[in-house]
Amino acid sequence: MRPLAWADVDAKVTRRPIIGAPPRAGQPFFMADRYRDLNSYLRERFGCRVQKITLDAGLTCPNRDGAKGTGGCIYCNARGSGTGAHGRGLSIREQLEAGKAAVARRYGAGRFIAYFQSFSNTYAPPARLRALYEEAASVPGVAALFIGTRPDCVSEEVLDLLAEFSRRLLVWVEYGLQTANEKTLAAIGRGHGLKEFLAATAATRARGIPVCAHIILGLPGETREDARRTARILAQAGVEGVKIHSLYIVRGTAMEELYRRGGYRPLSREEYVSWAADVIERLPPEVVIQRLTGDPHPAELVAPAWCRDKAAVLAAIRGELARRESRQGTFAHAEAD
Numbered sequence: 001m002r003p004l005a006w007a008d009v010d011a012k013v014t015r016r017p018i019i020g021a022p023p024r025a026g027q028p029f030f031m032a033d034r035y036r037d038l039n040s041y042l043r044e045r046f047g048c049r050v051q052k053i054t055l056d057a058g059l060t061c062p063n064r065d066g067a068k069g070t071g072g073c074i075y076c077n078a079r080g081s082g083t084g085a086h087g088r089g090l091s092i093r094e095q096l097e098a099g100k101a102a103v104a105r106r107y108g109a110g111r112f113i114a115y116f117q118s119f120s121n122t123y124a125p126p127a128r129l130r131a132l133y134e135e136a137a138s139v140p141g142v143a144a145l146f147i148g149t150r151p152d153c154v155s156e157e158v159l160d161l162l163a164e165f166s167r168r169l170l171v172w173v174e175y176g177l178q179t180a181n182e183k184t185l186a187a188i189g190r191g192h193g194l195k196e197f198l199a200a201t202a203a204t205r206a207r208g209i210p211v212c213a214h215i216i217l218g219l220p221g222e223t224r225e226d227a228r229r230t231a232r233i234l235a236q237a238g239v240e241g242v243k244i245h246s247l248y249i250v251r252g253t254a255m256e257e258l259y260r261r262g263g264y265r266p267l268s269r270e271e272y273v274s275w276a277a278d279v280i281e282r283l284p285p286e287v288v289i290q291r292l293t294g295d296p297h298p299a300e301l302v303a304p305a306w307c308r309d310k311a312a313v314l315a316a317i318r319g320e321l322a323r324r325e326s327r328q329g330t331f332a333h334a335e336a337d
């Protein structure tokens with residue numbers, strides 16, 4: 001596979017809007033909240049509720065298969081943040097059909113996002129990826145492919161393949177960055193740096209494919225200023241979406257050992273709410289905030305207990321922005337990095 005040209009980052013940055021700004025007041029889907037959330041964006045785009053179905057394609061990642069490491073990032077367990085559905089023998093089509101039945105019952109949704117979540121979903125030969133994406137795209141009702149991966153796991157061929165699919169349906173690529181602090185990236189064992197993220201983001205956006213960055217607040221040694229700086233760098237990189245959650249500790253990870261030895265204190269809910277509000281204020285208003293809470297498996301969560309109550313966390317973040325009389329974008333152009 002042709003690797004991305006890391007040296008060519010600046011030349012590839014595109015300022016061309018890919019998803020467009022949220023509608024203004026008076027239009028049908030005004031960003032009524034203090035930030036632009038995913039459901040609002042999907043309603044703007046499709047005019048109806050669109051529900052995400054999480055998929056496990058049975059892939060791996062270079063931090064697990066030995067290419068870069070075998071132990072994974074220090075907070076990741078052996079499921080690779082996934083559902084484990086592939087291990088139970090379910091094909092992509094079967095996972096989607098089961099998910100469609102469940103979300104249609106619960107939400108009445110008729111259109112769906114096929115979300116390739118577990119491990120790194122561009123980390124396979126292009127022919128295998130084509131077959132996986134095609135299997136998902138051909139299921140009736142699937143309106144979008146969201147592809148979660150690492151920024152060091154994309155090549156020119158894979159991005160060209162995704163661009164091909166993006167002519168048929170909505171395609172987003174989600175890159176795990178976690179933080180823009182290089183020292184933290186090394187300490188948590190990510191196996192890539194900020195440079196790879198910027199190159200992958202630029203090369204993806206240059207093909208007209210929107211990018212969502214995943215970040216974690218409260219990584220070991222990180223400060224509130226690290227969170228703010230990461231937000232500023234994401235804004236400069238031009239990402240279309242961001243997913244944010246606090247670092248939570250799950251069983252069977254190196255983070256669990258560190259926590260049990262007393263070497264790490266998770267953020268309190270109040271700290272997380274304050275840091276998350278800082279990040280939101282520094283992201284431009286057009287960025288889609290796809291997630292503001294983590295989703296730990298209840299049986300695997302070690303700490304902090306507060307992250308189980310997602311509704312309370314979301315309400316607290318909205319409350320904090322209201323208390324500050326601010327919203328997404330308030331400081332988007334106010335600070336230099």
Ligand code: SF4
Nearest residue numbers: 061072073076080119
């Ligand atoms: S890159 Fe993702 S799947 Fe791989 S070890 Fe890190 S968190 Fe887990």
